[in-house]
Amino acid sequence: MxxxxxxxxxxxxxxxxxxxxxxxxxxxxxxxxxxxxxxxxxxxxxxxxxxxxxxxxxxxxxxxxxxxxxxxxxxxxxxxxxxxxxxxxxxxxxxxxxxxxxxxxxxxxxxxVDERHPxxxxxxxxxxxxxxxxxxxxxxxxxxxxxxxxxxxxxxxxxxxxxxxxxxxxVGGDWDVSKFRHTIWKRGTRLTTDPNGRPLKASDVTLGSVVHIIPEATEEERSSHHWITEKAKAVVLLVRLDPKDLKETEERKSWSYDGIVAYSKICTHVGCPVALYEQQTHHLLCPCHQSTFDVADGAKVVFGPAKRALPQLPITVDDEGYLIAQDDFNEPIGPSYWERLK
Missing domain, CATH: 1.20.58 (Methane Monooxygenase Hydroxylase; Chain G, domain 1)
Known part of the structure; x- marks a missing residue:
């Protein structure tokens, strides 16, 4: 001065x-x-x-x-x-x-009162x-x-x-991290709406719509603590796009059905629920730290701290037209852990 x-x-x-x-x-x-x-x-x-x-x-x-x-x-x-x-x-x-x-x-x-001093x-x-x-x-x-x-x-x-x-x-409890590699999704498991558990047909999903999905289970199973814990790992976000907007590798072309794709709702950053969908850009936003995923392109990360795409659930339909899982997610859901390479 x-x-x-x-x-x-x-x-x-x-x-x-x-x-x-x-x-x-x-x-x-x-x-x-x-x-x-x-x-x-x-x-x-x-x-x-x-x-x-x-x-x-x-x-x-x-x-x-x-x-x-x-x-x-x-x-x-x-x-x-x-x-x-x-x-x-x-x-x-x-x-x-x-x-x-x-x-x-x-x-x-x-x-x-103390006078200000160095x-x-x-x-x-x-x-x-x-x-x-x-x-x-x-x-x-x-x-x-x-x-x-x-x-x-x-x-x-x-x-x-x-x-x-x-x-x-x-300490000394269950430290088996292998359970994070798999969820309760199995081949033939029907996709049902969350939280009422109503089976969903492909014809029920309109273009541009988003549906929160959980695996099909009986009333008795849904009331058990084990199922509630497993359900938290198996939650899915289902989106229907115009098939020509999808950018799919040869391997993944059979994982969707008529433009309907299903991805894990658990963010690969720190595990927050990803549920904010922008229809025009096909972007899926995590509200916790703004990680953004492109649903049309394998749910790859386009912005934010997340480093990996959302795991995809391969789906198809059964003889009655209901959406079913072909298998479990293509990779472990959620953030990285010490036995994972990425």
Whole structure:
């Protein structure tokens, strides 16, 4: 900054200083806990109770994790997740509300103004900061409030168990990545609409339309936890184009039917559902990170962070005109993993 410009800035600052008077800090108002030892004791007890709620929530989450296990049905999965979520919620809520109440009722609430200074503090400033922190600890009377201190330390020490126990218990579980190479699509499996499971005929799919597809299954199968998990890997987006717009290799010419093509809905970037179709360009967009795939050209990537085309589901029709799968997807669905070359 030139000397002239600096002079103008300084003049402007001086002018503002003359026009606006520094109001200073408002008069400090003491809280009930500052004036009444009984009120301070009540606040301490309330904070301890909140930390105790957190401790109970942590213990409950561990008990729930082992006692309420999913049994393969949607209802059991929902109940297990609900119980675990509520118990962890109480554990977090107890710590959070205790910290807020402690700060508002027991810690020093005197307003302090620090003048701006260079980023690098002087040794004197650092010593002063340590002294202020030490004084703050004294103001909070942590040493004398043994019950509060004990419940706080216990709550903070136990809470990581809500994450560590489920994580550790999963070690040694199912690490078979081969399951990612295949889905429940098999030769002859009918394509049905998602979510009602209605079989779909080729004649039902109009030009330019998009249909969300899942494999055909019985009512009993659709209610099982295993099928719900497998369905998540097998979801398909079906699109009907004008056959002359398709750019198909010789290998893939038999994978479509009269302009109808089927691709995995799971983005090859990080696995988000790809479902935004632009009819005029035949582009399919992933809403998470804007990866864009060309449905007319083998669902190849035309934009975005995805590196691989969407896997294609080879389809045809049966004797009744219903769309069926010729086989599973041409390659593993979803993002890359450590045993995949690409």
């Amino acid at each position: 030139s000397e002239q410009n600096k002079s103008h800035v300084d003049s402007g600052v001086d002018l503002l200083a003359d026009r606006f008077v520094d109001p200073g800090l408002p008069e400090h108002k003491e809280r009930m806990s500052d004036k009444d030892p009984k009120a301070a004791k009540r606040a301490e007890l309330q904070v301890s109770i909140l930390f105790l709620i957190s401790i109970i929530g942590t213990i409950a989450s561990i008990v729930v994790f082992f006692a309420i296990r999913p049994e393969g049905t949607t209802e059991s999965v929902r109940n297990a997740n609900l119980a675990l979520g509520l118990s962890i919620g109480f554990a977090l809520l107890g710590i959070g509300t205790a910290a807020v109440h402690w700060a508002k009722a027991l810690m020093s609430d005197h307003e302090v 980023l690098e503090s002087t040794p004197e400033d650092r010593e002063a900061a340590v002294a202020e922190l030490t004084q703050g600890v004294k103001d909070a009377n942590i040493e004398r409030r043994t019950v509060l201190k004990g419940t706080m330390i216990t709550a903070l020490a136990l809470f990581p168990l809500t994450i560590a126990v489920p994580l550790v218990s999963s």
